[in-house]
Amino acid sequence: MKPVCQFCGQPATVHLTDIVQKVKKESHLCEACAREKQLMPDPAGGQLNLQALVALVLGPPPANEPTALICPSCGLQYTEFRKHGRLGCPADYAAFRPALEPLLDKIHRATTHAGKAPRSAGGASPERSELADLREQLRSAVAAERYEEAAVLRDTIRQKEGADEPR
Amino acid sequence: MNLDDMLPTLGEWLRGTGPDSDAVVSTRIRLARNLADFPFTTRASAAQKSEVEARAREAIAKADVTPKLDYISVNGMAPLDRLFLVERQLISRELANALDGPRGVAFDSRESVSVMVNEEDHLRIQVMQSGLALDTAWERIDAVDDALETRLRYAFHDRFGYLTACPTNVGTGMRASVLLHLPALGITKQIEKVFKALQKINLAVRGLYGEGSRASGDLYQISNQVTLGKSEPRLLAEIGEVIGMILTYERQARQVLMKERRQAEHDRVARAIGTLGSATMINTDETMELLSAVRLGIHLHLLDDLDLTTVNQLFIHSQSAHLQKLAGHALDGEARNAARAKYLRSRLRDLGTR
Numbered sequence: 212m213k214p215v216c217q218f219c220g221q222p223a224t225v226h227l228t229d230i231v232q233k234v235k236k237e238s239h240l241c242e243a244c245a246r247e248k249q250l251m252p253d254p255a256g257g258q259l260n261l262q263a264l265v266a267l268v269l270g271p272p273p274a275n276e277p278t279a280l281i282c283p284s285c286g287l288q289y290t291e292f293r294k295h296g297r298l299g300c301p302a303d304y305a306a307f308r309p310a311l312e313p314l315l316d317k318i319h320r321a322t323t324h325a326g327k328a329p330r331s332a333g334g335a336s337p338e339r340s341e342l343a344d345l346r347e348q349l350r351s352a353v354a355a356e357r358y359e360e361a362a363v364l365r366d367t368i369r370q371k372e373g374a375d376e377p378r
Numbered sequence: 379m380n381l382d383d384m385l386p387t388l389g390e391w392l393r394g395t396g397p398d399s400d401a402v403v404s405t406r407i408r409l410a411r412n413l414a415d416f417p418f419t420t421r422a423s424a425a426q427k428s429e430v431e432a433r434a435r436e437a438i439a440k441a442d443v444t445p446k447l448d449y450i451s452v453n454g455m456a457p458l459d460r461l462f463l464v465e466r467q468l469i470s471r472e473l474a475n476a477l478d479g480p481r482g483v484a485f486d487s488r489e490s491v492s493v494m495v496n497e498e499d500h501l502r503i504q505v506m507q508s509g510l511a512l513d514t515a516w517e518r519i520d521a522v523d524d525a526l527e528t529r530l531r532y533a534f535h536d537r538f539g540y541l542t543a544c545p546t547n548v549g550t551g552m553r554a555s556v557l558l559h560l561p562a563l564g565i566t567k568q569i570e571k572v573f574k575a576l577q578k579i580n581l582a583v584r585g586l587y588g589e590g591s592r593a594s595g596d597l598y599q600i601s602n603q604v605t606l607g608k609s610e611p612r613l614l615a616e617i618g619e620v621i622g623m624i625l626t627y628e629r630q631a632r633q634v635l636m637k638e639r640r641q642a643e644h645d646r647v648a649r650a651i652g653t654l655g656s657a658t659m660i661n662t663d664e665t666m667e668l669l670s671a672v673r674l675g676i677h678l679h680l681l682d683d684l685d686l687t688t689v690n691q692l693f694i695h696s697q698s699a700h701l702q703k704l705a706g707h708a709l710d711g712e713a714r715n716a717a718r719a720k721y722l723r724s725r726l727r728d729l730g731t732r
Contacts, residue, residue: 285417297498300417301533301541304548311545315538318546321607324539326550327520329527332534347607 216241225250282306321347342371379448381459385703389466389489389506391557392694394686396509400677401628402621403557403597405507406467407515409523410499410542410551412533418543419477419496427480427496434495437529438484443522447484447491458708461699467506473497491522498543499551501526510621512554512614539606549606554614556621557586561596561674562631572624580604581620595666600624636678647675655726659712660719665696684729692725
């Protein structure tokens with residue numbers, strides 16, 4: 212059977228094969244659709260549009276992409292936060308966590324609080340700050356590529372986490 | 379509270395005493411805190427801001443805060459009064475002008491503690507100390523924070539710490555700033571080098587009046603950038619260590635000045651006093667520059683009939699809102715420069731330093 216264009220059903224003359232993470236993905240298009248999706252160089256001698264090619268192969272961004280996050284408590288969208296730089300309410304930290312953590316790491320080179328805590332939250336218990344210290348040590352061990360040390364630290368952290376905050 | 383009563387007094391930060399006051403004007407620590415059950419100020423409705431203000435006022439009044447703080451509302455305050463509080467470092471420019479709705483500030487009579495309400499964060503607690511006093515300032519602000527916390531439920535997250543409107547403040551919510559007077563590093567052209575080094579280790583350098591303000595009068599504010607991942611004492615120790623190094627450089631530069639060009643320096647200081655005491659028009663920038671020379675002259679013992687307290691008073695009274703309050707009426711640009719010159723002339727004549 213001759214492949215047909217996946218967009219319009221005409222006989223396909225453009226065939227793309229991509230292998231992403233060991234999964235083969237084939238796309239078949241007719242010339243008109245390929246041109247419309249900017250997958251063919253312009254007859255006037257334009258360049259192949261790589262971005263369009265990648266977009267076709269990878270599909271639309273998944274729904275859990277950080278940019279689509281929205282806070283259920285105050286309604287702020289993550290994209291709005293990125294535009295203005297100000298969060299809407301305390302619940303944003305939980306709602307935007309997957310996107311915020313890398314950002315915090317960039318700003319502070321850390322993602323875990325190691326200071327004072329309100330008494331209502333139990334104050335700064337010694338175990339808490341010990342864990343925070345260990346996490347910091349792990350980060351710097353990984354950054355410095357001291358992997359053996361990092362592995363030991365990781366195991367210690369897991370042990371301690373298991374002891375006080377079961378997940 | 380009548381703001382005009384504050385006119386003759388100097389706030390804590392201009393007391394001119396305290397450790398290392400030869401090159402450190404003041405130490406300031408602020409903590410950003412938010413109430414758990416409200417949106418941050420920029421997303422809060424007028425009603426929510428009123429509610430935050432009411433809760434904050436009640437906590438400030440009833441909590442065991444030492445010293446006693448008095449609250450005044452900033453919305454509804456005359457623009458001149460707002461600027462007056464900005465100049466005294468009691469409120470930020472943002473609280474004065476950029477924000478709207480219910481907001482205000484509570485502070486003590488010595489102007490050593492202030493709590494801004496409905497700034498970018500619901501609460502911005504601030505403690506001032508004259509000279510280099512990071513540890514004392516921390517002990518004091520820690521106590522104020524504890525006292526307020528008995529009456530307010532703060533937004534706090536186990537992993538991220540104190541939650542703030544801007545992620546650059548999250549964690550400890552703490553910004554410690556030390557206001558340095560570094561004229562000798564300026565004269566010997568080493569200041570740029572120092573600042574480049576500071577940026578590499580994540581410390582910010584700003585002018586006197588905060589973000590975006592440019593340095594004038596050789597005054598520089600140095601503060602921590604990072605607020606997350608390190609405990610408060612550790613952040614303070616890191617800043618303290620760097621400040622100590624800068625002070626060593628500044629003092630060395632002063633010694634070099636005295637050894638190699640004492641006469642020229644003496645001349646510069648004398649001319650500064652001369653200009654301040656005889657000009658008929660003078661703007662803020664020039665005043666700051668000349669007062670910087672006078673300040674250095676006092677520390678180098680090139681002047682003996684003027685003290686630091688007086689220089690600090692001339693400094694704060696030359697600021698625009700202070701000047702207009704002293705004059706008793708509003709002054710526009712030219713009139714202000716004339717009034718500033720007149721004030722400086724008469725003060726220096728009284729002191730008999732001409």
